[in-house]
Structures are given as structure tokens and as C-alpha cells.
Amino acid sequence: xxxxxxxxxxxxLAGLYYFLEFVVxxxxxxxxxxGEVVSVSPQSITLLVNGQQQQIPVEPTLKxxxxxxxxxxxxxxxxxxxxxxxxxxxxxxxxxxxxTPVNNFFIVLGSMAWGMGLISLAMVHSGNxxxxxxxxxxxxxFFLAVGGGIVAGLGYGAEGGWLKEANDVVxxxxxxPMSSTVFSLLAFHMxxxxxRAFRVKxxxxxxxxxxxxxxxxxxIPIGLWLTHGLPSFLQLPVMAQWxxxxxxxxAVRGMWFGMMVGAIAVGLxxxxxxxxxxxxxxxx
Amino acid sequence: MEHANLQIFIAIVLFSFLILWKxxxxxxxxxxxxRRIPGLNEIDEAIGRATExxxxxxxxxxxxxxxxxxxxxxLGVLGHVARKAAQMGSRVIVTTAIPVVVPVxxxxxxxxxxxxxxxxxxxxxxxxxxxxxxxxxxxxxANVMEQEKTAAHFFFGMYDYTSLLLTEPGQRTxxxxxxxxxxxFQVPFFIASCDYTVIGEELYAASAYLTREPTMLGxxxxxxxxxxxxxxxxxxxxxSTTLLGSQNFFVQLIGVYR
Amino acid sequence: MEWLARLQSxxxxxxxxxxxxxxxxxxxxxxxLPVYVSPETRRLYxxxxxxxxxxxxxxxxxxxxxxxxxxxxQVEVVFEHLLRxxxxxxxxxxxxxxxxxxxxxxxxxxLVREKFPDRKYGVDWVNLGYTKGGWQAMQQIAKDxxxxxxxxxxxxxxxxxxHLPLMQRVRNIEDIYLIYSVTYSPLEDWIPFIHGVYGTxxxxxxxxxxxxxxxxxxxxxxxxxxxxxxxxxxxxxxxxHPNLRDRNSMGTKLIVPQAFGHLVIIVAVILxxxxxxxxxxRRG
Numbered sequence: 001x002x003x004x005x006x007x008x009x010x011x012x013l014a015g016l017y018y019f020l021e022f023v024v025x026x027x028x029x030x031x032x033x034x035g036e037v038v039s040v041s042p043q044s045i046t047l048l049v050n051g052q053q054q055q056i057p058v059e060p061t062l063k064x065x066x067x068x069x070x071x072x073x074x075x076x077x078x079x080x081x082x083x084x085x086x087x088x089x090x091x092x093x094x095x096x097x098x099x100t101p102v103n104n105f106f107i108v109l110g111s112m113a114w115g116m117g118l119i120s121l122a123m124v125h126s127g128n129x130x131x132x133x134x135x136x137x138x139x140x141x142f143f144l145a146v147g148g149g150i151v152a153g154l155g156y157g158a159e160g161g162w163l164k165e166a167n168d169v170v171x172x173x174x175x176x177p178m179s180s181t182v183f184s185l186l187a188f189h190m191x192x193x194x195x196r197a198f199r200v201k202x203x204x205x206x207x208x209x210x211x212x213x214x215x216x217x218x219x220i221p222i223g224l225w226l227t228h229g230l231p232s233f234l235q236l237p238v239m240a241q242w243x244x245x246x247x248x249x250x251a252v253r254g255m256w257f258g259m260m261v262g263a264i265a266v267g268l269x270x271x272x273x274x275x276x277x278x279x280x281x282x283x284x
Numbered sequence: 285m286e287h288a289n290l291q292i293f294i295a296i297v298l299f300s301f302l303i304l305w306k307x308x309x310x311x312x313x314x315x316x317x318x319r320r321i322p323g324l325n326e327i328d329e330a331i332g333r334a335t336e337x338x339x340x341x342x343x344x345x346x347x348x349x350x351x352x353x354x355x356x357x358x359l360g361v362l363g364h365v366a367r368k369a370a371q372m373g374s375r376v377i378v379t380t381a382i383p384v385v386v387p388v389x390x391x392x393x394x395x396x397x398x399x400x401x402x403x404x405x406x407x408x409x410x411x412x413x414x415x416x417x418x419x420x421x422x423x424x425x426a427n428v429m430e431q432e433k434t435a436a437h438f439f440f441g442m443y444d445y446t447s448l449l450l451t452e453p454g455q456r457t458x459x460x461x462x463x464x465x466x467x468x469f470q471v472p473f474f475i476a477s478c479d480y481t482v483i484g485e486e487l488y489a490a491s492a493y494l495t496r497e498p499t500m501l502g503x504x505x506x507x508x509x510x511x512x513x514x515x516x517x518x519x520x521x522x523x524s525t526t527l528l529g530s531q532n533f534f535v536q537l538i539g540v541y542r
Numbered sequence: 543m544e545w546l547a548r549l550q551s552x553x554x555x556x557x558x559x560x561x562x563x564x565x566x567x568x569x570x571x572x573x574x575l576p577v578y579v580s581p582e583t584r585r586l587y588x589x590x591x592x593x594x595x596x597x598x599x600x601x602x603x604x605x606x607x608x609x610x611x612x613x614x615x616q617v618e619v620v621f622e623h624l625l626r627x628x629x630x631x632x633x634x635x636x637x638x639x640x641x642x643x644x645x646x647x648x649x650x651x652x653l654v655r656e657k658f659p660d661r662k663y664g665v666d667w668v669n670l671g672y673t674k675g676g677w678q679a680m681q682q683i684a685k686d687x688x689x690x691x692x693x694x695x696x697x698x699x700x701x702x703x704x705h706l707p708l709m710q711r712v713r714n715i716e717d718i719y720l721i722y723s724v725t726y727s728p729l730e731d732w733i734p735f736i737h738g739v740y741g742t743x744x745x746x747x748x749x750x751x752x753x754x755x756x757x758x759x760x761x762x763x764x765x766x767x768x769x770x771x772x773x774x775x776x777x778x779x780x781x782x783h784p785n786l787r788d789r790n791s792m793g794t795k796l797i798v799p800q801a802f803g804h805l806v807i808i809v810a811v812i813l814x815x816x817x818x819x820x821x822x823x824r825r826g
Contacts, residue, residue, distance in 0.1 A: 286735075419608065444726075444727075445608075445726070445749075445751065468754070468755060469751050469752055469754055469755065
């Protein structure tokens with residue numbers, strides 16, 4: 001079997017498991033009993049089904065779902081049931097039982113690629129040093145920083161000592177302030193990007209600009225101060241709330257519907273290996 | 285929702301049927317029309333421009349995990365960009381913060397250059413894992429833009445707040461920038477700082493649009509049919525609730541979490 | 543007119559400087575600004591006000607240094623409200639980041655030191671630390687919190703009645719009045735997997751830019767309230783302290799640079815458009 005067909009088969013089987021786990025009921029439908037709990041014992045559950053009592057033996061393969069007031073089902077152990085609970089009980093289809101181990105398997109599989117990142121970085125930077133490319137000394141700093149970070153990481157959770165000090169210095173006194181600093185760059189970049197890009201070149205641009213000003217001023221006290229004497233529906237904060245609650249929600253919902261349908265299509269194409277351009281140069 | 289109820293199951297089956305039906309219809313030669321998407325049109329122009337200037341391009345597939353739909357769509361665009369770049373003899377640098385993306389991107393780009401007969405132009409060091417977090421990756425990518433003097437920047441995939449940290453420095457280098465994301469709240473940042481922006485589901489349509497493959501076109505048309513059904517449900521639901529109250533027959537029929 | 547046309551090409555460094563001054567000014571000049579309280583903030587405040595005795599609030603404090611500018615204030619004001627009304631609360635972080643509970647500890651320590659010296663750890667609040675598992679962890683917390691956490695962040699067993707008396711009356715979701723998730727972008731999984739199944743009210747504290755996607759949940763009633771960025775924290779502080787002079791939370795302090803920053807951006811955009819139209823008129 002060629003490599004591509006093998007990949008396609010494995011992809012299909014993996015996707016098939018998740019698809020079935022979602023659409024197949026957690027209990028075998030024709031052997032599932034629905035009713036109201038009358039009594040519970042370690043050996044059996046007594047349900048009232050269509051006016052008649054029915055005993056369900058408590059077995060390792062039994063799955064019980066209790067109906068919450070919201071109408072949604074909740075997986076529970078038989079011992080957690082109370083008289084009056086509306087439940088459905090039946091033998092498990094096993095698909096959901098395997099979900100956590102399957103997820104863990106893919107997490108472990110994915111974590112094997114973590115080494116790839118470090119290897120890729122090491123290759124690039126060692127190449128810089130070997131060939132003395134411009135600013136190669138930055139690559140030396142990279143290796144020193146990796147070594148220092150690994151040593152400092154050993155101090156995580158330590159009670160005291162120099163390792164804990166190193167951990168504090170690297171993560172609390174260097175990394176955290178630097179993260180905040182990088183995040184704060186956004187304020188400057190947003191200002192210049194807005195100044196450069198927002199020009200009223202058309203009617204739509206004018207509308208966008210107006211709503212942007214309304215929302216921006218409505219979010220800050222100055223908007224309240226500017227319009228506090230006007231009727232409430234003309235005050236900037238109230239208008240900003242309308243834009244965010246009504247106009248924005250409608251747009252977001254529309255976009256999300258489109259994106260979710262698109263996500264179904266992309267997922268379907270990858271599952272059935274119909275996707276072209278990314279991994280396959282010809283159809284299977 | 286841990287498991288599909290009847291309505292969700294019907295919806296999944298119906299949407300999947302529509303998409304697969306149109307895919308197989310398109311494969312038999314009955315394709316369809318896609319409206320113009322300016323951002324995607326300009327990708328080839330940008331690649332040509334970078335080639336003329338003799339400078340490399342940067343492709344950034346976002347900060348999402350490889351199983352994220354946006355990342356998968358971005359990798360589809362990467363395949364197209366790599367193929368065009370290989371045909372023109374140009375260089376593509378891929379930067380990412382997700383280690384799993386490195387071998388996938390490497391495979392895509394290497395294949396593209398090999399098929400174009402330019403395998404000597406492929407350099408595995410051009411597929412770079414630069415940092416583990418988005419903000420560090422953005423700064424490192426900005427550094428690469430300045431060092432390599434890139435002429436075209438492509439930002440496709442899932443982005444968080446670091447989008448502007450990537451595109452603003454990129455603006456200053458004078459490169460042409462094309463971005464596409466399904467993250468609704470990053471779109472304004474891309475619009476403000478990039479030359480062309482692909483919004484929301486247009487990213488998912490990118491593979492179809494660029495390759496004009498019947499499979500992709502059919503999938504796109506199937507999606508549109510599914511959206512029409514969703515629209516019809518919304519309109520009927522709104523009308524029925526307005527005219528008949530919130531517990532009417534239609535709402536009971538559609539009912540969620542039951 | 544030529545100087546007007548030059549307004550569309552102001553050197554970006556002037557804009558950076560203006561932003562810098564706007565953000566730094568409030569640290570030099572002590573200014574407090576009144577705020578308009580938005581409906582989503584008021585709803586959260588009134589909901590917490592109505593908390594019945596015996597119930598507990600779960601705070602998913604899942605933020606880190608990058609978003610502390612927005613999330614610190616959101617956590618601070620709600621903690622102050624809970625401590626003031628003696629509503630016990632549990633801190634955790636589900637999936638997003640392990641740093642959040644540590645930051646929450648810093649916020650509470652300051653509040654207890656300055657305003658509520660008689661509040662005690664283990665009685666008024668407990669910090670359970672970080673847990674992984676996404677929606678499965680959320681459901682496990684809902685069914686039996688002891689299945690997800692064995693110990694708190696200080697190493698005490700959850701069954702340790704001497705050090706954690708609060709946890710002796712918290713078993714599952716029935717004991718939780720509200721789940722308040724604070725992070726840059728709260729996980730929407732809380733809504734289908736907890737609110738949808740158990741009906742437990744959920745509230746979010748999120749960054750301003752992320753809030754646009756959550757307004758639809760407010761409209762549908764799936765979120766009971768929301769604090770939006772720095773403004774949400776300042777608004778909540780206004781509800782806690784009607785007198786402007788009594789407000790000194792992070793939100794009240796940071797709304798001032800935000801207000802001035804917004805003004806700088808608005809002025810820059812207006813100047814850019816004046817320059818654009820002047821240049822267009824010159825070209826004829």
C-alpha cells in the first residue's frame with residue numbers, strides 16, 4: 001500500500017471514531033430503558049416505565065443518563081440516583097468510554113513533534129554560527145538562553161535554593177514583564193494602523209468610521225460627558241451599547257454560521273482525504 | 285453537547301450529503317461559479333512581485349494547532365503559494381509557533397519544489413519554528429522580515445492578539461501583505477495593516493478558489509446549499525416565534541439539547 | 543492648504559509619543575473619571591447581590607501577565623464584592639493557563655491586607671489551582687469536584703476540615719451559585735457543557751476585543767453578565783463605590799489611560815482624514 005493510501009486510511013479510521021462517538025447514542029438504543037427512578041440498590045435500579053415497574057440490573061457495562069431540568073442528559077453513576085429522577089439506562093456502546101484514552105493517544109503522538117521545534121531552531125542557529133552569518137552572535141545567545149531556561153525550569157515548584165531563585169528571575173522577573181511589554185506594543189501599533197488605514201474613501205467607510213467613533217467614545221467616560229445632556233437614546237454610551245448588542249451580535253452570528261458550515265466542509269474533506277493542494281498532488 | 289440528538293444528527297447527515305453530492309457532481313464536470321475574492325486573486329501577483337524583486341516571501345500559518353480548521357485551510361494556501369514560488373524559482377520562508385506544523389509545512393513545500401523540478405531551491409532551514417508563544421513568534425518573524433528583506437507576506441490561519449504585532453512591522457518593510465483568518469476579532473487589525481484581507485469562511489474557500497479543483501469547487505457549492513438551509517431555519521424560526529409565540533411547533537421541532 | 547495635506551503623513555513616531563503621553567499621564571496626575579455602567583456589568587453585580595446563603599461562587603481565574611491589564615481589575619472588583627458580602631468562593635483555572643490562580647492569590651492578598659483583614663483562607667475562599675481537561679474537566683467538576691481535584695494549591699486535602707472548612711460543603715455543581723470565568727478569551731465550553739446541562743449561571747470577564755463575540759450570549763440569556771476589559775472593571779467599581787473618591791481599583795485607574803488613548807486614536811484618524819481630503823482637493 002502506498003504511503004498516501006496508508007495515511008488516508010488512518011485519517012479515515014481516526015475521523016470515523018470521532019464521528020461515530022458523536023452521533024451514535026452512548027447506550028444501545030433498542031436496549032435502553034427510559035423511566036422514572038423508584039428505588040436504587042447496589043444490584044439493581046427500579047424504574048417506572050409506562051406505569052409499570054421494571055428492574056435494571058447494575059452491571060459494569062450499564063450506562064445511566066439523568067435528565068437535568070434543562071432537558072440535557074447527564075452521565076451519572078447508579079449510586080448517585082435519587083427517587084424521582086428521570087433517567088435512561090442501557091448497555092454502553094463503548095465508544096465514549098474510549099474517548100479519553102484516544103484523546104490521550106493523540107496528545108502523546110502530537111507531543112512527539114515537540115522535539116521537531118527545538119531541532120529546527122538548533123539547526124538554523126547552529127548554521128548561523130558555523131557560517132558566521134550576520135548577527136551570528138544572536139544565535140550564541142539563543143543557545144545560552146535555552147540552557148539557562150532549562151536550568152531555571154528545574155526550579156519550578158522548588159521550596160528554596162538557587163534553583164528557585166533562578167526560576168523566579170527567569171519566569172517572574174524576565175518573562176512576565178516582557179510578555180506584558182509585548183502586549184502593550186499593540187496600543188502603539190493600533191494607533192498607527194488606524195491613522196494610516198482609516199480614510200473615508202466611500203460611503204461604507206464613512207459608516208464604519210461613524211460606528212467606530214460611537215463605540216470608542218461610548219466606552220470611555222468622555223463619551224458620557226459629551227452627551228449627558230441629550231435624551232438617553234442619543235447618548236454615546238447608549239448608542240454604543242446598541243451597536244454592540246444588536247448590530248454586532250447579528251454580524252457575529254452570521255459569520256459564525258458561515259464559518260461553522262465551512263468548518264464542516266473542511267473537516268469532511270480532510271476526513272475523506274478529498275482535500276487537494278495541501279497533502280496530495282493527485283486524487284486517490 | 286456530548287452526543288448528537290436527533291436534530292443535530294439529521295443536520296450533520298444532510299449537510300454532509302449536500303457537500304459530498306456537489307463534490308461528486310463537480311468531479312463529473314458540472315462545476316460552478318465562485319465570485320471574485322480580491323485577497324486571493326492577489327496572491328499570485330504578490331508572488332510574481334517578490335520574484336521580480338529577487339526577494340523571498342514569508343508565509344505564516346497562524347498560531348492554531350495543526351488540527352484547527354483555520355490552520356488546515358492555511359496549509360492548503362501554503363501548498364498553492366509553494367507551488368507558484370517553485371515554478372517561478374522564488375523562496376518561501378515559513379515561520380510557526382507550533383512544532384507539529386514544522387514537518388507538515390516542510391512536506392508541503394518540499395513536494396512543491398520537487399514537482400516543479402526545483403528541488404535544489406528547497407532549504408529545510410526555511411521552515412522555522414521560532415518560538416513557542418504567539419507574541420514571541422511575532423517579534424521573531426518581524427526580525428526575519430527585516431533580515432531577509434522579504435517582499436511578500438502571507439498571514440493565513442488562526443490568529444490571536446499577536447496579529448498586529450506581525451503585520452505592523454511588516455507594513456514598514458514595504459512588502460505586500462495578504463492576510464486571511466477565521467478569527468472574527470482579528471479581522472479589523474488585518475484590514476488596517478494589510479493590503480488585502482480574506483475574511484472568515486473565505487479562508488476555507490481559499491483552496492477551492494486558488495486551485496479551481498472540481499472537488500474544492502463542489503465542496504464550496506455544497507456549503508452554500510447548507511447555508512441556505514440554515515438561513516431558511518432562522519427565518520422560519522423568527523417568523524413562527526413572532527407570530528405564534530416562543531413554544532410553537534417549529535421551535536419544538538428544532539429544539540436543542542433535547 | 544499644503545500643510546493641511548501633510549496631516550495625512552505625520553511621522554508615526556509623533557503618534558507613538560502621543561500614545562505614550564496619554565498612557566503615562568494618569569500616573570503623574572491623579573485623575574478619576576466617572577463611568578457609565580453598562581447593562582452587562584449591572585446584571586452581574588445585581589446577580590451576585592442576590593446570592594443566597596450557603597452557596598459558593600466558582601472563579602475560573604485563567605489569565606496571565608499578557609492580559610493582566612484587563613483581567614486583574616475584573617478579578618479584583620468581583621473578589622471585593624464577594625469578600626464584602628461574605629460569599630465564599632473557589633478559585634481555579636481550567637485548561638487555559640496555570641498562572642491565573644497565582645495571580646488571583648496576589649489580588650486577594652492585597653484585598654485582605656487592605657480592606658478585609660478578618661477574612662480567612664479556607665473559610666472565605668479556597669484556591670484549587672490549575673487543572674487540565676477542557677470540557678471534560680468542567681463536567682467532572684460539576685459531577686464531583688473531588689474527582690478533579692485532590693488537593694488545593696497549598697497542598698491541603700479537600701477533605702481536610704481543619705484547613706478547608708469551606709470545601710466540606712462543596713461537593714458538586716448543586717453547591718455552586720455562579721461560575722465567573724476571567725481570562726483574555728473565556729472558553730465558550732462553559733456554556734454548552736455546564737449552563738446547557740446543569741443550568742448554572744455563567745459570567746465572563748474578558749478582554750475588550752474578545753467581548754464582541756460574547757454579546758450574543760448575553761442576548762440569549764446564556765450569560766448572566768459580563769465585564770468587558772478595563773471599562774467593565776471600572777464600571778463594577780462604580781457600583782461597589784458610588785462615591786468617585788472611594789474608588790481605587792485597577793479598573794478605575796486604567797480607564798484613564800484607556801480614555802486618553804482612545805482620544806489620541808480618534809484625533810489621529812480625524813487629522814489623517816483632514817489631510818486626505820485636503821490632498822484630494824489640491825489634486826482637483
